[in-house]
Amino acid sequence: AEEWKFAHEESDGDVQDIYAEEFKRMVEERTDGEVSVTIYTYGQLGNENDITELTANGAVQFSNASPGHLGSFVPEIQVLLIPYLLSENEEVNKKVLSNSEALYGELADDFQSKGLKLFDIYPEGEMVWTTKKEVREPEDLEGVKFRVMTSPLLVEAYDTFGADPVALPWGEVYSGLQLNTIDAQVNPIFFIESAKFYEVTDYLIWTGEQEYTTTVVANSDFWNGLSEERQDMLMDIRSELTDFIYEEQQKLNQASRENIKEEAPDIEYVELTAEEREAFAERAEQLDQFYIDEVGGNAEEVVEKLRSEIEKAEEEMGEN
Amino acid sequence: MEVTILAVMIGLLLLGFPMMVPLLAAVFVGFFIFIPSLNPNIIVQQMISGISPVALIAVPMFIFAADIVTKGHTADRLLDLAMSFVGHVRGGLAITTALGCTLFGSVSGSTQATVVAMGSPLRPKMLDAGYKDSFTLALIINASDIAFLIPPSIGMIVYGVVAKTSIGELFLAGIVPGLMILAMFSVFCWIYAKVNNIPTQEKASWSEKWRIARRAGLAAFFPILIIGGIYAGYFSPTEVAAIAVLYAFILEVFIFRAVKLSEVPSIAFSTGMITAVVFILVGAGAAFSWVISFAQVPQAVIGGLGLEGAGPTITLIAITIAYFIGCMFVDPIVVILVLTPIFAPLVQAAGLDPVHVGTLVTLQVAIGSATPPFGCDIFTAMAVFRRPYMDVIRGTPPFIFILVLAAALLIAFPQIALFLPTLALR
Amino acid sequence: MSENAPAGSSAAVRCLTYIDSRIAFVERQILAISVMLMALNTVGNVIARIGFSSSLFFAEEFNRFLIVLVTFVGASTAARYGRHIRMSAITDVLPAKPRKVMMTIIALVTAALLFALAIFSISYLLSLYQSNRLTPSLRIPVYLIYSFVPLGLLLTAIQYVFAAAANILRPGVHLSYTVKDMESDGSSSM
């Protein structure tokens, strides 16, 4: 039997793992066992960059990569890191992220030239800030050492919000928070639970900033070598997975929210009001230009097209 | 596949090939014989990836700092200060070494950095005092590994994330076993000193202690800067390594004037060479771990054991042995990443406390770093102290025995680990 | 190295010896400067973070580059001075003749392995070059950052070829071209 390998960046039971497991189940079922899928969880085949590279050179067939990491292969994909870019309407995001011409069309050649095929994009949950003091407006972030993933765009974004961004590998985040070398970090709530960051924080803040998105890439030679039938099967599986993972992701994040409340009852939950969000969203607007300057290539087209796609979908579906 | 690879590795190792050869040859066998479809440039990718973690920068930095302070006065003055307090105790210097390695290791986050930073100044003193080199080296590498159990511990963070277990509880759970092992090592030091009749110094008077402390002066501030700097939140473990270099440099070159400015580049050169010797093995080890992980060797081996439905004690013993063996050959962090998900269902089925399991796993990781045949601390000690392999490991059996005893105690009495977290959090 | 060159060696050998001594010099400078830069870079980053509330955005990437540079260039230096770690327990007890044979085989096999690895690393660099990967912060092509890898591996392999040559051409057992086995301070029997 044929074996497809699927490597992701998270642990057992996290969003990417749920996606991969369901992918595996569907593929194995629909090929009548002709294909078996082997899943590699976080770190088993190296770090985030490694697994993308392994996909590009064909050692694994599928992998997850977050836009920050994938940015070193196809820089334009970092558009997904721009805060407040996506809609507040989940249905809009669902539609755009699984069909966007800006992402799947414009960038297809770029992906192809790196040996990759962009297979799917889905959100893993809303970004939540963990902080040690209440933050409601940009001024509150003054002097706050805010950990972000290593990406110039994210560093610029949190600088724009008013914080002091610190790029740190995640292995140092927990002790950094515990020992106060950093004051804040940002991640989806399920990951905050999973990595236990709630043990070393005081506030959880929902800023409406952005969904944390991940991409699934396939090896392009592998993809092109598949029979049309297999490709169609995978595209069917993909579209079924879209609904599946949105639902699972929301369940998981909701559960994490409850679990943290139970585990650490002292933590304050802060939801910014629409007005308060606006103050941050306004500052985020200048990031389009930073993204265009930083990334070059057809970044300008990508961000403009994506924004118009989101706008159009919002018009069709309503903003909320 | 497992047997062939193992045979190649051990064979080449025993025949006296440079240590990177057995590791790389095993990787080549895995690639070309068992997974021939793979692109061999992954080997290079993994070697580079293995030496890329930013935190590894602490290793050359502490080698650099240790070299400077050992050439200068800082190390001597600090040790004189320590000896003025413990010199009259039987085995006092050895116990100080154990304590120093534990403390330093727990903050620096790197056992290799600890072997260098504590070993460089302490080893000559211990040899002068009459301890055998084999005992000294084994003490240094094993005591450095206790640090895995004392927070902050990268091993526990990784385990906590993969096993979805409270890192805060794991940190608390490691403290008592860590101190217990330190106490066991200290007792062994005392016995060793008594049996081998290591002379003690005369007890220093308080005025003498004060005189030595004053002479230590700024040097005494060195450990305070490192340990305090991290726990007070001024520096990350990586940063403190560079701060140590800066402090050592200013102190020795400008204040004590014990090291000439013109000597610094040659110290940096030797630091670079030692770093290369150790890191080329870290890289080769990473490539090796990758092949094992890619071929799903652990899954096959553990799946074949038929552990489903085993009771808690059997499961714990199986986990202990699996991690122990894994860490003999493969990088400890990779062992955690690969084995933890495999054992997760068994842990749950047996109704084990994941914090208890995590403490036990961390202990195996600690043991593994110092256990032959492959252990990064062994390599570091060989590179830094320029001693042959056999000299470095000759003295380890009693320490490994103590550590295995500690593991057995931890299996038999979970409260050793769970007592503190229960008290504090549950 | 020149003082160890066998008497009456040919011009070719003298030329090689000279080239090697120049390479040794360059490696020495690279290692010393890289390690000092690592310290400067990391200290600078702490000062920037504490003093000016901002990290040097390139610090991490630069350190990573230095580590790769030091590891692979240093591997060659360590081979030249016979400093690579090995388990010598068995070879140490062999009589001189078989030990010499063993050392020759060890050096040749090691060299072959490293040559192969150097070739893989060139192929790895080519794939990085073709995909034009850039580092996240400084946006430098990744293949440039790693270009020292094949060079270092190649130089290390050549050191082992020299070690084999020393064992074949000269009397005595040699750990490397410059270092005899079991020399003075025990360093050689590592």
Ligand code: NA
């Ligand atoms: Na520690």
Ligand code: NA
């Ligand atoms: Na080991």
